[in-house]
Amino acid sequence: xxxxxxxxxxxxxxxxxxxxxxxxxxxxxxxxxxxxxxxxxxxxxxxxxxxxxxxxxxxxxxxxxxxxxxxxxxxxxxxxxxxxxxxxxxxxxxxxxxxxxxxxxxxxxxxxxxxxxxxxxxxxxxxxxxxxxxxxxxxxxxxxxxxxxxxxxxxxxxxxxxxxxxxxxxxxxxxxxxxxxxxxxxxxxxxxxxxxxxxxxxxxxxxxxxxxxxxxxxxxxxxxxxxxxxxxxxxxxxxxxxxxxxxxxxxxxxxxxxxxxxxxxxxxxxxxxxxxxxxxxxxxxxxxxxxxxxxxxxxxxxxxxxxxxxxxxxxxxxxxxxxxxxxxxxxxxxxxxxxxxxxxxxxxxxxxxxxxxxxxxxxxxxxxxxxxxxxxxxxxxxxxxxxxxxxxxxxxxxxxxxxxxxxxxxxxxxxxxxxxxxxxxxxxxxxxxxxxxxxxxxxxxxxxxxxxxxxxxxxxxxxxxxxxxxxxxxxxxxxxxxxxxxxxxxxxxxxxxxxxxxxxxxxxxxxxxxxxxxxxxxxxxxxxxxxxxxxxxxxxxxxxxxxxxxxxxxxxxxxxxxxxxxxxxxxxxxxxxxxxxxxxxxxxxxxxxxxxxxxxxxxxxxxxxxxxxxxxxxxxxxxxxxxxxxxxxxxxxxxxxxxxxxxxxxxxxxxxxxxxxxxxxxxxxxxxxxxxxxxxxxxxxxxxxxxxxxxxxxxxxxxxxxxxxxxxxxxxxxxxxxxxxxxxxxxxxxxx
Numbered sequence: 001x002x003x004x005x006x007x008x009x010x011x012x013x014x015x016x017x018x019x020x021x022x023x024x025x026x027x028x029x030x031x032x033x034x035x036x037x038x039x040x041x042x043x044x045x046x047x048x049x050x051x052x053x054x055x056x057x058x059x060x061x062x063x064x065x066x067x068x069x070x071x072x073x074x075x076x077x078x079x080x081x082x083x084x085x086x087x088x089x090x091x092x093x094x095x096x097x098x099x100x101x102x103x104x105x106x107x108x109x110x111x112x113x114x115x116x117x118x119x120x121x122x123x124x125x126x127x128x129x130x131x132x133x134x135x136x137x138x139x140x141x142x143x144x145x146x147x148x149x150x151x152x153x154x155x156x157x158x159x160x161x162x163x164x165x166x167x168x169x170x171x172x173x174x175x176x177x178x179x180x181x182x183x184x185x186x187x188x189x190x191x192x193x194x195x196x197x198x199x200x201x202x203x204x205x206x207x208x209x210x211x212x213x214x215x216x217x218x219x220x221x222x223x224x225x226x227x228x229x230x231x232x233x234x235x236x237x238x239x240x241x242x243x244x245x246x247x248x249x250x251x252x253x254x255x256x257x258x259x260x261x262x263x264x265x266x267x268x269x270x271x272x273x274x275x276x277x278x279x280x281x282x283x284x285x286x287x288x289x290x291x292x293x294x295x296x297x298x299x300x301x302x303x304x305x306x307x308x309x310x311x312x313x314x315x316x317x318x319x320x321x322x323x324x325x326x327x328x329x330x331x332x333x334x335x336x337x338x339x340x341x342x343x344x345x346x347x348x349x350x351x352x353x354x355x356x357x358x359x360x361x362x363x364x365x366x367x368x369x370x371x372x373x374x375x376x377x378x379x380x381x382x383x384x385x386x387x388x389x390x391x392x393x394x395x396x397x398x399x400x401x402x403x404x405x406x407x408x409x410x411x412x413x414x415x416x417x418x419x420x421x422x423x424x425x426x427x428x429x430x431x432x433x434x435x436x437x438x439x440x441x442x443x444x445x446x447x448x449x450x451x452x453x454x455x456x457x458x459x460x461x462x463x464x465x466x467x468x469x470x471x472x473x474x475x476x477x478x479x480x481x482x483x484x485x486x487x488x489x490x491x492x493x494x495x496x497x498x499x500x501x502x503x504x505x506x507x508x509x510x511x512x513x514x515x516x517x518x519x520x521x522x523x524x525x526x527x528x529x530x531x532x533x534x535x536x537x538x539x540x541x542x543x544x545x546x547x548x549x550x551x552x553x554x555x556x557x558x559x560x561x562x563x564x565x566x567x568x569x570x571x572x573x574x575x576x577x578x579x580x581x582x583x584x585x586x587x588x589x590x591x592x593x594x595x596x597x598x599x600x601x602x603x604x605x606x607x608x609x610x611x612x613x614x615x616x617x618x619x620x621x622x623x624x625x626x627x628x629x630x631x632x633x634x635x636x637x638x639x640x641x642x643x644x645x646x647x648x649x650x651x652x653x654x655x656x657x658x659x660x661x662x663x664x665x666x667x668x669x670x671x672x673x674x675x676x677x678x679x680x681x682x683x684x685x686x687x688x689x690x691x692x693x694x695x696x697x698x699x700x701x702x703x704x705x706x707x708x709x710x711x712x713x714x715x716x717x718x719x720x721x722x723x724x725x726x727x728x729x730x731x732x733x734x735x736x
Contacts, residue, residue, distance in 0.1 A: 008041040009069045009076040018045050019072050021168040022203060024155050031105030032085050040079045042066060042088065044103065045168065047073030049092035054079065055100070057087035102141050102186035104170060110138060110145040111175060111182050119149070119178035122390025125455060127398035128316055128406075131180070132213035133227045135190050143186035144227050146172065146194070148211060149391060150362035151179025153198045158183055159208065160194040160224070167197030167205075179391070193224040195356070200363025207355040210313060212367075212395065217301040219320045223356040226320075231406055233329035237336035241408060244341075244462035249488055250528050253625040254573035255615050256343060257291040257581075258534055260308060261299070261322055264578050266593035275318075275327035279334040287338045289581065289608075290615030294335060295343035295413060297535065299328070300399075303354050308535070308590055309345065310415060311352040311382060315399040318407075325407075332408050341410040343466065344403055348396045348452075349416040350382035359383060367392055373433050377419065379426050387420070388444030397452045404460040411464035412456075414487070418470045420445040446485070453486030464488040466530065477528040492529040492572055495520040500537065503563050506550045507645060507667050507727070514642035517566070517666075521634065528629045529572040533580055538588045546583040555668055557583065557603050558697065558727035561610055561690040562666060565729030568614040569624060569651060569662040571634050582608040606696025613695075617688055621733065622653030623660040637661065637677055637714050646724065648676050648714075658734040660687075663724060670700055671724040677714030683735040684708055684720060691725030700725035706732065 005012060010029045017023035018030070035041035042054050044066060052066045052075040066077035079086075091100050111130055118124035131147045138145060146158050156174075157167040162185075172181035195208040210217065214225035262272045265281060273281065286294055301314025309319065318328040332342050351367070353359045358367040368383040369375025375384050386392050403409045419425045424432040424440045435443050453465050467476050467487040478484025502516040538544050549559035560583060568574060579594045583604045586595065598604040618624045627633025637648035645667035651660045661684065663676055678684060684706050691697030700723060708718040722730065 005069055006067060006076065007036045008067075008078045010043060015070055015074050018171075019070065019074060019168065021155065021157070021171070021197075021199070023171060024174060026171040027105055027173050031103060032079075032088065035078050037078065039082055040085050041076060042079065042103075043074070043076045044090060044105075045074050046090075046092055047166070047169070048164070049073065049075075049094050051093040053091040053093075055089045055091055057089050060089075062091070063088065102143070104183060104185050107139055107141070107184045107186075109173060109175070109182060110136075110184055111147060111180065116175050116178045116180065119180060119391070119394070122394040124394060125398060125401060125459060127394055128213055128215075128402045129230070132211055132215055132316065133194065133225065133229070135188075135227060135229045136184075138184045141186050142189075143184055144188040144192065145182065145184045146211075147180055147182040148172075148196055148213070149178070149180050149395075150196070150198055150366070152201050152364045152366065153181070153362040154201055154203055155199040156181040156362075157197045158185060158194055159197045160192060162188060162192060162194075165197075165208075188227060190227050190229065192227040193218060194227065195224050198362055202363070204363065206360070206363055209361060210356045212358060212361070213316050214301075214314055215316055216325055217314050217317050217320050220301075220303055220305065223303060223354075225314075225317075228317075228325055231325040231329045233326055233333065235329075235333055235408060237333050237408060240336040240339075241462070244410060247462070249464055250629040251626050253292055253619040254489075254530070254628075255291050255568075255618060256293045256295045256530070256573070256575040257286055257289065258295045258297070258575055258577045260297045260535065260578065260588075260590060262305070263588070263590050263592055264594060265596065270593070272321055275323040275331040278322070279331040283331075283334050283338050283340065286335070286340050289612050290619060291340065292615075292619070293341040293343050293410070295575065296345065298345040298347050298415070300347065303352065303357070306590065307352070310347055311350075311380065312347050313351060313354060313357040315396070316402050329407055336408065342408075343411040343413055343464075344407075344409050345415055346400060346403065346412040347415045348385060348399070348448075349420045350377050350380060350384050352382050367395070371433065373427075373431060374423070377426075379419075386444075387442070387448040393448045393451065396448070397455055400452055400456060401459055404456060404463045409463070411466055411488075413466040413468060413491075414449075415468050417449070417467045417476070418473070420449065421469070421471070421473055449485050449487075450480045454480050457486070467491065468493075468532075488528060489530050489573065490527045491532045491534075491575075492520065492524075492527075493532070494523070495529070495570075495572070496532055496534075496537070499563070499566070500533075500548065502666075503559060504548050504550065510645045510666055511642040514640075514645070517647060518639045521571075521636070521639070524571045524634070525629060525631045530575050531567055531570060531572040532575040533567070533577060534575060535577045535588060538577060538580065538584070540587075542587070544584045544587055545577075545580045546585055547587075551668065553603070555727060557607060558668070558691065559666075561607060561695055561697065562664060562727045562729050564611060564614060565688065565690040565731070566647070566662075566664050568618050569649075569660070569729065569731060571628050571651075573625075573628055574618070576611070581611040603696045606694060610690060610695040613688065617731065621660060621687075622657040623651045623733070624653070626653035626657065627651075637663075637716070644671065646671070646674075650679065658736055661732040663722065663730045663732075665724040665726065665728055668726045670726050671722075674722045674724050675713055675719050676722055677712050677716030678708040678718045678720055678732075679716055680734060681708050681710060681718040684732040685735050686730060687733050688731035689725065689728065690730075691728035697728065698725060700728075701730070705735075
């Protein structure tokens with residue numbers, strides 16, 4: 001630097017701080033300022049240029065060529081006789097190259113004071129409309145506005161190919177009240193890759209960070225964010241969205257097909273399908289099979305494919321593995337127009353410790369807890385969000401609303417809720433910190449969940465929240481105003497564990513485990529339950545659902561058909577992981593397509609036919625769904641016939657709908673002349689027999705109908721004599 005600076009230049013210290021990337025208030029130095037003579041001065045840091053000229057924006061005329069006051073590229077100059085600030089551009093030269101650009105430091109803030117106020121209080125429910133990277137026209141110039149929360153940083157810069165990843169070139173404006181940094185960079189368009197370069201409070205340079213509110217990301221293993229803005233899609237699902245608001249979900253049929261989009265089906269060369277390809281293939285398959293909803297494993301951007309999305313970093317970015325945010329929007333729109341709802345797994349419980357992510361984002365434990373007894377998940381080697389910090393709760397709540405509002409997602413299934421609710425989750429004594437009352441409940445997480453569910457209910461009418469909660473926490477699906485957590489549904493993990501254990505038992509021993517199939521009815525109506533046979537049950541050495549079943553090949557298929565028949569007629573909504581509907585034989589592998597060639601085998605095709613018909617019957621008959629979550633919807637006919645491995649029960653849908661009788665024979669014995677009590681005399685039509693030949697069964701049954709007469713049994717006025725096929729479920733409906 002020269003010994004003597006011109007009057008229009010800033011202080012030597014300011015220049016050095018800009019050159020070294022240490023200045024925390026670049027707008028006080030760079031851009032246009034009042035000069036000592038009254039004429040404006042312009043100061044520019046442009047290490048890529050040998051010469052910088054200021055042009056008048058309105059006319060394009062040259063006003064002044066700036067003086068290079070430091071050889072590293074700091075330019076400064078007076079605007080001569082002009083006395084007022086004016087709009088300007090810069091012309092830069094280096095060798096034979098010449099180019100023009102607007103000066104980022106000539107623009108005022110993008111964030112308003114009210115935004116700053118709401119962010120500071122953690123009440124900005126549309127946080128994603130302000131934070132992140134938003135292409136826009138600002139003060140008449142096109143470019144991109146960046147904003148990021150980093151309250152403890154000394155300096156934050158936007159870096160990318162556009163500035164040679166040089167953090168000195170685009171340092172951001174600090175908004176002290178909210179701890180947010182912002183910058184409008186002219187000319188940057190959608191598709192630009194970027195990260196944030198951050199100096200911590202001690203001036204240490206942190207690893208480059210992806211945008212926590214980035215809307216798109218590079219394809220992994222690359223880790224930069226991509227300028228995208230809010231999804232731009234012309235939605236065609238207004239009828240669907242309006243219709244969802246008028247439904248009572250507990251009274252509707254809900255049959256969910258759980259899908260990992262990277263392994264449901266693969267394209268040529270074993271590549272994963274794009275969102276657009278899924279819109280073509282998955283939509284047709286789901287509608288053909290009769291599922292009411294598709295549930296996607298987490299689509300939030302995640303660095304490790306093997307986490308299946310359950311260790312996300314981009315809480316606002318659909319993974320780029322399958323395409324752009326707009327492509328994902330088209331997939332949702334296509335599903336809605338086919339009459340299929342969309343559920344997305346959402347993971348607010350924890351985040352991975354990848355250096356480019358949220359971990360110690362500004363050099364401090366910003367999103368996580370400082371104390372590992374509160375902030376580290378030993379099971380997954382991940383970090384736990386600090387739910388008690390208002391800005392963190394606001395960030396996560398805004399993520400939930402983003403998926404529901406911007407992508408028209410119908411429901412979020414919240415992962416690992418139990419790990420959020422308990423401070424001692426997977427911890428030994430002394431490894432956790434009690435709450436202020438000395439208890440194990442995570443009170444901050446409870447309030448976060450209640451607040452999120454309340455916000456979703458208020459701001460996205462018709463959208464649902466579903467909890468994967470594996471304990472007996474009371475009131476998970478009870479409204480917040482009734483001291484519940486406010487979820488709409490809860491996964492019934494107890495039912496799943498008990499019934500699968502029963503089905504894996506050799507039938508000769510099942511009479512000793514009879515209660516595993518009946519115990520769930522003791523608590524079936526304490527919550528609004530979904531019966532989940534999910535991805536977790538067919539991975540990590542647990543074998544495929546078909547392979548869990550005992551016996552020879554015929555008995556394995558018969559057992560699985562019977563189990564699905566029991567599940568579809570049991571109180572509770574349904575969820576089935578992909579591949580289970582046709583009897584995938586090997587464990588799920590996230591790196592491989594499902595084995596669709598198995599459908600060439602009649603046994604597998606028959607199982608698929610059964611699931612298709614179960615969905616049809618479940619949807620068409622109110623008795624099987626209208627009171628899924630009400631005790632009036634279920635009555636045992638005989639739940640105690642352990643010696644025969646037989647369960648029989650009634651499902652009721654209301655006074656205007658005939659009841660349905662279900663008889664489950666979980667023994668490989670054909671039972672003829674079997675008497676079952678029924679509520680009325682007359683014809684009862686056999687609308688489902690899981691042993692039918694079209695499902696791969698033996699074809700034993702009752703010829704499509706039975707006749708109930710007095711005297712009755714099982715406390716019923718009538719009874720019918722049935723043939724119970726081996727390892728099969730019969731469903732009878734009263735003929736009116």
